[in-house]
Amino acid sequence: MKESQMKFKTKKEVPQDESSLGISFLIQANFLEKLTSGVYNYLPLGFRVLKKIEKIVREEMEAIGGEEILMASLHPKKNWEATGRWNSFDALFKVHSRFDQWYALGPTHEEIVTPLAKNFIFSYKDLPLYLFQIQTKFRDEPRPKAGLLRTKEFIMKDLYSFHRTEEDLDAYYELVKEAYNRIFQKCGLLTLIAEASGGTFSPYSHEFQVETKTGEDLIYHCSRCGFCQNQEIAGDIEKCPKCQSPLEKLNCSEVGNIFKLKDKYSSALGLKFIDKDGKEKNVLMGCYGIGISRLVGTIAELNNDKNGMIWPEKAAPFSCHLLGFKTADAKKNAFIKKKTDELYQKMIDAGYEVLYDDREEVSFGEKLVDADLVGLPCRIIVSEKTISQDSFELKERKSGKIELIKIEAWERAFDKTS
Amino acid sequence: MKESQMKFKTKKEVPQDESSLGISFLIQANFLEKLTSGVYNYLPLGFRVLKKIEKIVREEMEAIGGEEILMASLHPKKNWEATGRWNSFDALFKVHSRFDQWYALGPTHEEIVTPLAKNFIFSYKDLPLYLFQIQTKFRDEPRPKAGLLRTKEFIMKDLYSFHRTEEDLDAYYELVKEAYNRIFQKCGLLTLIAEASGGTFSPYSHEFQVETKTGEDLIYHCSRCGFCQNQEIAGDIEKCPKCQSPLEKLNCSEVGNIFKLKDKYSSALGLKFIDKDGKEKNVLMGCYGIGISRLVGTIAELNNDKNGMIWPEKAAPFSCHLLGFKTADAKKNAFIKKKTDELYQKMIDAGYEVLYDDREEVSFGEKLVDADLVGLPCRIIVSEKTISQDSFELKERKSGKIELIKIEAWERAFDKTS
Numbered sequence: 032m033k034e035s036q037m038k039f040k041t042k043k044e045v046p047q048d049e050s051s052l053g054i055s056f057l058i059q060a061n062f063l064e065k066l067t068s069g070v071y072n073y074l075p076l077g078f079r080v081l082k083k084i085e086k087i088v089r090e091e092m093e094a095i096g097g098e099e100i101l102m103a104s105l106h107p108k109k110n111w112e113a114t115g116r117w118n119s120f121d122a123l124f125k126v127h128s129r130f131d132q133w134y135a136l137g138p139t140h141e142e143i144v145t146p147l148a149k150n151f152i153f154s155y156k157d158l159p160l161y162l163f164q165i166q167t168k169f170r171d172e173p174r175p176k177a178g179l180l181r182t183k184e185f186i187m188k189d190l191y192s193f194h195r196t197e198e199d200l201d202a203y204y205e206l207v208k209e210a211y212n213r214i215f216q217k218c219g220l221l222t223l224i225a226e227a228s229g230g231t232f233s234p235y236s237h238e239f240q241v242e243t244k245t246g247e248d249l250i251y252h253c254s255r256c257g258f259c260q261n262q263e264i265a266g267d268i269e270k271c272p273k274c275q276s277p278l279e280k281l282n283c284s285e286v287g288n289i290f291k292l293k294d295k296y297s298s299a300l301g302l303k304f305i306d307k308d309g310k311e312k313n314v315l316m317g318c319y320g321i322g323i324s325r326l327v328g329t330i331a332e333l334n335n336d337k338n339g340m341i342w343p344e345k346a347a348p349f350s351c352h353l354l355g356f357k358t359a360d361a362k363k364n365a366f367i368k369k370k371t372d373e374l375y376q377k378m379i380d381a382g383y384e385v386l387y388d389d390r391e392e393v394s395f396g397e398k399l400v401d402a403d404l405v406g407l408p409c410r411i412i413v414s415e416k417t418i419s420q421d422s423f424e425l426k427e428r429k430s431g432k433i434e435l436i437k438i439e440a441w442e443r444a445f446d447k448t449s
Numbered sequence: 450m451k452e453s454q455m456k457f458k459t460k461k462e463v464p465q466d467e468s469s470l471g472i473s474f475l476i477q478a479n480f481l482e483k484l485t486s487g488v489y490n491y492l493p494l495g496f497r498v499l500k501k502i503e504k505i506v507r508e509e510m511e512a513i514g515g516e517e518i519l520m521a522s523l524h525p526k527k528n529w530e531a532t533g534r535w536n537s538f539d540a541l542f543k544v545h546s547r548f549d550q551w552y553a554l555g556p557t558h559e560e561i562v563t564p565l566a567k568n569f570i571f572s573y574k575d576l577p578l579y580l581f582q583i584q585t586k587f588r589d590e591p592r593p594k595a596g597l598l599r600t601k602e603f604i605m606k607d608l609y610s611f612h613r614t615e616e617d618l619d620a621y622y623e624l625v626k627e628a629y630n631r632i633f634q635k636c637g638l639l640t641l642i643a644e645a646s647g648g649t650f651s652p653y654s655h656e657f658q659v660e661t662k663t664g665e666d667l668i669y670h671c672s673r674c675g676f677c678q679n680q681e682i683a684g685d686i687e688k689c690p691k692c693q694s695p696l697e698k699l700n701c702s703e704v705g706n707i708f709k710l711k712d713k714y715s716s717a718l719g720l721k722f723i724d725k726d727g728k729e730k731n732v733l734m735g736c737y738g739i740g741i742s743r744l745v746g747t748i749a750e751l752n753n754d755k756n757g758m759i760w761p762e763k764a765a766p767f768s769c770h771l772l773g774f775k776t777a778d779a780k781k782n783a784f785i786k787k788k789t790d791e792l793y794q795k796m797i798d799a800g801y802e803v804l805y806d807d808r809e810e811v812s813f814g815e816k817l818v819d820a821d822l823v824g825l826p827c828r829i830i831v832s833e834k835t836i837s838q839d840s841f842e843l844k845e846r847k848s849g850k851i852e853l854i855k856i857e858a859w860e861r862a863f864d865k866t867s
Contacts, residue, residue, distance in 0.1 A: 037516055038570070038578050040568060040575075061568055061569075064565060066520075066523075066525065066561065067523075067525045070521045070523050070525075072518065072521055072565055073518055073519040073520075074565070074568065075516045075517065075518055075580075078517050078519050081519065098455055098493045099493065099496050100490065100491055100492055100493055100496050101495075101496050101499065102490045102491075103484050103488045103490055103602050104587075105485075105587065105601055107485045107488075121547075124544055125545075126542055126544050127543075128542070129539075129589050130591070143484065143490065147492070151456040151458055151479075152456070157456050157458075162493075169522075171546050171547050173548065183523055183546075392574065
């Protein structure tokens, strides 16, 4: 993508009202903009990051048998009354139609997916079933916080599983844990799996927590025996209740959570099946969430330096940033531009995702500053000096390491870095 | 995809409360379910159709320079007050937060995209700019109608263009017309471009109309000179006002619309640029919508017979339906299954999207009925008879034409049909 075409712009000033440095960079580099407290718009670069993360998540969901669906956001009031959550779910946005009907604006989809599963589940032969969606959710949160970490509108992947037996639910729950570990690893995040209360959902749950300065959760972790609990249920403790070792107390941000719902929703909403013994039983359920937009925020929070973002390879909006070089000599510039254009076309033709700073009105110095701010995994410069050696300059954003790469061997260079 | 894995099910009865036969088939075949009046959930097959149509639309938007973004659904009240539409847009869902704030639930995004464009547009050098999104919209419609044609929640592609001059806006408007024609053609739809009133948007607009029995719009069309107007602006006429020929009066369904907004929103929301002459001017805008879910409904409405759907190639959830054959002889069945599995794997490995009815508990007769209902472009059967000739049977859903294809030449058969 050529920056001249996408009208690429960065802001001179760091926005002042964001408590997260990562989000400040994303706003400064036009990945996103804050529309109002707790509500964001994704601009072209930010949209690409969302799609990259969605792809990571979708692949792992499909790998554990998940089938993708898309459920509505306008939920009939009666579904939420059936589970008692119309009144108990504090952050529920309630929408009134001018035709005298009430809807809940979907903050989660147990009330919808449970009756939906009746289209597929009749007997034990129809179990297990795994349905997921990637979709916008709405929650009327009290204090939207730390950029994308707690917002009123956010993008979430929610997976729901349906089982015949508790053993089957337990086994799938462990499978999801592994898939989640792979997802967060691909996003470059180190996660702890903490025990937590089930909240409105169930008494059984685990949270995937990432240590961040701006995190809302306090997690007690024992590096000796692996004990890991949210302060919510651990209370205030100093020693590991399992092995008596001293505990780490970590500020964390939750990026995923998994719940065994058992028959809480199937009994409230009448999702039953005929078992092998001919008896009608409640379907057992699990639900598993990942905040996609929250992941963007967490990745941004943890991957930057004083100059800007440092994107992990798989979440980066483009894999490399090609900068058009400029000197005072117009004739030399034309020659360099021709060589740079050629390299750009070569990389595009080979399927690489290249952001090409071909802007004429911007100085080379500004291009360097912008490239650090945007933070793609690597930066490429073609200059008079590199051309004289049939090469280009490759800089790894993370390490700062600079190499000269022979143009004829350019593909090998990328196999190496990515 | 194996039907045993996706717990494929169809309903015995045609749902009674849908005025559209196409939508009845989609519900019967589990493409979607009606959650409540004017609100639908997309099940796995329906979700795949949505993605297919999104892909067609996205490619054409990118081909005319569109950059994809994602705007929020919760809109600050003040943006809608600035344009006067907080009170004048009848179908606006207004959402009240428990923290005493009001939001509009986005029915369209002029109020959001216009200030958003200020991140990119400063001078004439930053124009033109084209931004689009594919996103869920909300409108509190009076009488949700004809399945997916008028709903309270729907998926829309909205493109917004930003220009320096009227000439530039006019030229881009024509480019979008051509892109829209290509999109509808790929969806297998014949469209008329009708002049229509601008509604809340502007006095200038065109609608892309498809003739359907359940269509809400009345269109006057002159097959001699091409005159085409919505009854809304034409009034009740009998002869073509241009050439005096008799007119066709057609029931139509609108699948797309395009508007020249000019400076209506840029002046209300302060989107300006510095022109070549150094003067500050309002940016000129156009907006261009396609109802993605409405397209699904229109395609379904127009592509069926008494037995079920007949999907156009590019919108079909899978390109072919492979049916596992069954006879009374268990040993023969095992052999046929082995051969069918092999063909399935061969096609999957080659990248074909195959739906494989491998269900054990369902009779072959039911499989045939289900295949017609689902309506994929072609159906494949491997049986004892076809195996004896190293072949499989290929039936085109649309024409009903049946051919025996040599297994070794299977790829050529698909190059031919698709």
